[in-house]
Amino acid sequence: MRYSRMLLPTLKESPADAEVISQKLMIRAGMIRKVAAGIYNLLPLGHRVVRKVEAIVREEMNRAGAQEVLMPMVVPAELWQESGRWDAYGKELLRLKDRHEREFCLGPTHEEVITDMVRREVRSYRELPLNLYQIQTKFRDEIRPRFGLMRGREFIMKDAYSFHATPESLDREYENMHRAYTRIFERCALQFRAVEAETGAIGGRFSHEFMVLADSGEDSIASCTRCGYAANIERAEVREPHPERPLGELPVERVSTPGMRTIEEVSAFLKAAPSAMIKTLIYETDRGIVAALVRGDHQLNEFKFRNALNAAWVRLADEAAVERATGAPAGFAGPVRLKVPVYADHAVRRIFDGVTGANEKDAHLVHVSAARDFPGASYADIRNALAGDMCPRCEGAFEIRRGIEVGHIFKLGTKYSEAMGATFLDEEGRERPAIMGCYGIGVGRTAAAAIEQNHDEAGIIWPGPLAPFDCEVLPVNVNDEGTKKTAEALYERLSSELEVLLDDRDERAGVKFKDADLIGIPVRVVVGERNLKQGKVELKVRKTGETKLVGIEEVSAEVGRVLGK
RNA sequence: CGGGGCGUAGCGCAGCCUGGUAGCGCAUCUGCUUUGGGAGCAGAGGGCCGGAGGUUCGAAUCCUCUCGCCCCGACCA
Numbered sequence: 001m002r003y004s005r006m007l008l009p010t011l012k013e014s015p016a017d018a019e020v021i022s023q024k025l026m027i028r029a030g031m032i033r034k035v036a037a038g039i040y041n042l043l044p045l046g047h048r049v050v051r052k053v054e055a056i057v058r059e060e061m062n063r064a065g066a067q068e069v070l071m072p073m074v075v076p077a078e079l080w081q082e083s084g085r086w087d088a089y090g091k092e093l094l095r096l097k098d099r100h101e102r103e104f105c106l107g108p109t110h111e112e113v114i115t116d117m118v119r120r121e122v123r124s125y126r127e128l129p130l131n132l133y134q135i136q137t138k139f140r141d142e143i144r145p146r147f148g149l150m151r152g153r154e155f156i157m158k159d160a161y162s163f164h165a166t167p168e169s170l171d172r173e174y175e176n177m178h179r180a181y182t183r184i185f186e187r188c189a190l191q192f193r194a195v196e197a198e199t200g201a202i203g204g205r206f207s208h209e210f211m212v213l214a215d216s217g218e219d220s221i222a223s224c225t226r227c228g229y230a231a232n233i234e235r236a237e238v239r240e241p242h243p244e245r246p247l248g249e250l251p252v253e254r255v256s257t258p259g260m261r262t263i264e265e266v267s268a269f270l271k272a273a274p275s276a277m278i279k280t281l282i283y284e285t286d287r288g289i290v291a292a293l294v295r296g297d298h299q300l301n302e303f304k305f306r307n308a309l310n311a312a313w314v315r316l317a318d319e320a321a322v323e324r325a326t327g328a329p330a331g332f333a334g335p336v337r338l339k340v341p342v343y344a345d346h347a348v349r350r351i352f353d354g355v356t357g358a359n360e361k362d363a364h365l366v367h368v369s370a371a372r373d374f375p376g377a378s379y380a381d382i383r384n385a386l387a388g389d390m391c392p393r394c395e396g397a398f399e400i401r402r403g404i405e406v407g408h409i410f411k412l413g414t415k416y417s418e419a420m421g422a423t424f425l426d427e428e429g430r431e432r433p434a435i436m437g438c439y440g441i442g443v444g445r446t447a448a449a450a451i452e453q454n455h456d457e458a459g460i461i462w463p464g465p466l467a468p469f470d471c472e473v474l475p476v477n478v479n480d481e482g483t484k485k486t487a488e489a490l491y492e493r494l495s496s497e498l499e500v501l502l503d504d505r506d507e508r509a510g511v512k513f514k515d516a517d518l519i520g521i522p523v524r525v526v527v528g529e530r531n532l533k534q535g536k537v538e539l540k541v542r543k544t545g546e547t548k549l550v551g552i553e554e555v556s557a558e559v560g561r562v563l564g565k
Numbered sequence: 566c567g568g569g570g571c572g573u574a575g576c577g578c579a580g581c582c583u584g585g586u587a588g589c590g591c592a593u594c595u596g597c598u599u600u601g602g603g604a605g606c607a608g609a610g611g612g613c614c615g616g617a618g619g620u621u622c623g624a625a626u627c628c629u630c631u632c633g634c635c636c637c638g639a640c641c642a
Contacts, residue, residue, distance in 0.1 A: 510602035
């Protein structure tokens with residue numbers, strides 16, 4: 001490809017609203033342009049990278065025995081009504097009507113459509129297992145799209161769905177997909193971890209997320225520094241290490257804390273450590289108003305809390321509800337003599353000389369002991385894991401890192417097949433619902449994650465397998481005949497084996513060098529008068545910055561060696 | 566959804582408070598010089614100042630409405 005003919009509009013400055021590095025660099029490198037909130041054009045360079053990711057995904061999915069299909073993006077409402085998700089999915093589902101006022105949605109995921117496809121065609125256990133996938137544009141009307149391709153509303157996703165006659169067959173496919181995903185992200189040269197995760201709105205009980213490690217990630221993951229245990233913080237089990245403590249000896253005392261509402265304020269005012277404080281959060285749930293207790297220095301985990309309650313939904317109560325439940329304005333709630341059910345984190349049980357709200361304006365209680373002063377509380381693991389917490393599986397401790405979710409694999413079970421009647425006849429001629437699994441990969445997000453992990457001040461440093469071109473030939477001055485001829489010849493020769501970009505623009509050397517650094521092609525061949533006199537050109541590796549003079553005849557072999565091809 | 570902010574040339578921004586001919590840098594185009602790390606000089610083009618309504622002799626500027634974009638939102642309990 002000739003740079004002079006390519007739509008590759010690089011920018012010196014990044015737009016003011018770009019937040020994360022991958023977004024800034026993708027815009028500056030002329031890969032993407034925003035069309036609307038969370039909706040982007042992929043320009044030629046960006047499209048090439050996305051195609052590279054897709055190709056790797058496709059190869060590995062095919063190798064793993066899955067078959068590619070393509071489902072419609074516009075899905076009739078009836079299918080979603082059949083599964084019950086038309087009402088359950090909420091506002092992320094973009095709904096629309098056709099000219100006959102029939103209702104449709106833009107597919108954010110395709111369990112319904114694939115289940116419909118399979119129920120029409122599959123009759124017998126002999127036709128199972130089956131794993132079907134597609135690479136397609138999805139739409140989710142996110143509340144707050146951000147970070148460029150990392151959290152868009154429209155995005156490219158590989159989604160696969162498997163159908164099985166037995167749980168064992170699903171287990172095997174789940175492991176098969178786990179291995180395929182590992183190969184995919186290894187081939188993308190990403191640093192990643194597979195972690196245990198919550199299942200969210202998709203349904204099912206069990207899942208793993210594939211997380212690319214990056215500080216800009218939106219998820220926190222807890223991983224044991226000794227064994228292999230790793231989990232999304234939403235799910236990471238916490239093992240309480242503290243021994244039982246004795247009951248408090250001092251009687252509970254009410255102290256005045258005018259205007260002190262936050263843990264920080266009360267802690268500073270009473271000179272009590274946040275770990276000695278009991279944070280009381282009032283929740284509205286489908287099972288009524290409930291209080292959740294965590295230690296002052298801990299954070300409530302709403303997923304765990306909801307599971308402990310066995311509730312369908314939980315929502316932090318507003319001021320008025322707090323006042324109704326506790327008799328005090330927000331900021332002074334406490335578990336002692338509270339009239340609503342109390343669910344406490346295990347760590348709260350160990351507090352024996354604690355501080356908590358008095359359920360009375362401008363007052364807190366001190367010398368509070370959990371076992372003595374609110375014995376009716378139920379205990380569960382309802383807080384977020386912290387760095388240093390004990391691993392639930394071994395004697396190690398957690399470290400907390402940030403991750404970008406690029407892949408997610410689920411065991412769905414029979415949720416959709418039962419709701420939609422996707423059944424088959426087993427060996428005994430009995431009709432049974434297919435057991436399903438589902439497996440997703442964010443294609444654009446994977447490209448963005450690769451940049452988050454591979455860049456420097458000057459720009460992107462593409463891992464070879466994702467790079468839009470393998471090699472860039474850069475003639476320093478195209479007005480010099482010798483330079484131009486040599487560059488053209490090298491471009492022709494290299495193009496027979498590699499994807500090559502020729503920067504044939506009549507620009508100053510500095511401009512070309514800066515653009516080359518920015519778009520991050522792995523290998524650069526610089527052709528200039530100076531070195532040409534010795535019959536040599538300069539080869540520069542983007543990642544290491546290392547340069548070396550190479551004879552013109554050796555360029556091809558040398559570039560191949562650097563690329564490992 | 567709630568709170569806040571911003572919409573002025575392709576991009577980044579000033580001007581708005583205190584109403585009076587719309588500016589700067591980068592980018593673009595032309596010419597000359599320059600040519601191994603985002604060149605210099607000279608010149609040129611490019612604006613429904615997001616939209617609608619209002620106040621005013623006069624609105625980018627003040628008021629109202631509206632659309633779009635961005636940021637923050639358990640850790641106040």
